[in-house]
Amino acid sequence: MTGFILFGVILAVLLATIIWAAIRSGEDTGASLGAAERRDAAIEALRDLELEYRTGKLQEEEYQATRARLERTAIDARDAAARGPAKAPAPEPREAPAAGKASAPGKAPATPPPCPECAASLTGEEAFCPACGIDLAPGA
Numbered sequence: 150m151t152g153f154i155l156f157g158v159i160l161a162v163l164l165a166t167i168i169w170a171a172i173r174s175g176e177d178t179g180a181s182l183g184a185a186e187r188r189d190a191a192i193e194a195l196r197d198l199e200l201e202y203r204t205g206k207l208q209e210e211e212y213q214a215t216r217a218r219l220e221r222t223a224i225d226a227r228d229a230a231a232r233g234p235a236k237a238p239a240p241e242p243r244e245a246p247a248a249g250k251a252s253a254p255g256k257a258p259a260t261p262p263p264c265p266e267c268a269a270s271l272t273g274e275e276a277f278c279p280a281c282g283i284d285l286a287p288g289a
């Protein structure tokens with residue numbers, strides 16, 4: 150008598166494991182699909198679950214837990230489909246503009262502007278142009 154009950158429990162656990170494995174593998178393949186396909190897959194899985202429960206292949210507890218999970222998957226997929234395929238934009242890389250900005254001030258003193266009067270080359274340190282003698286002081 151006890152042996153028969155034990156056998157039944159083992160059988161039920163074994164069956165539940167197989168069903169769980171089947172559902173999980175179905176979910177894994179569904180993840181690569183679009184939201185609409187995932188929703189349809191979840192709904193189909195729900196239908197299968199219902200059938201298995203009604204034919205006595207599933208225990209009440211197992212059925213309720215799996216159904217809740219599948220329903221959530223279906224709802225999540227439906228919401229994802231409603232949002233559309235648009236994903237959050239990737240954050241802009243901040244290094245590039247900073248590097249360009251850093252190199253800019255170092256470049257300026259290397260090429261000082263020529264004399265505004267005679268266009269003679271200047272080092273940027275003269276107060277007066279050595280060629281025409283114009284006052285190069287800023288604001289003068």
Ligand SMILES: [Zn+2]
Pocket residue numbers: 264265266267268269278279280281282283
């Ligand atoms: Zn000059």
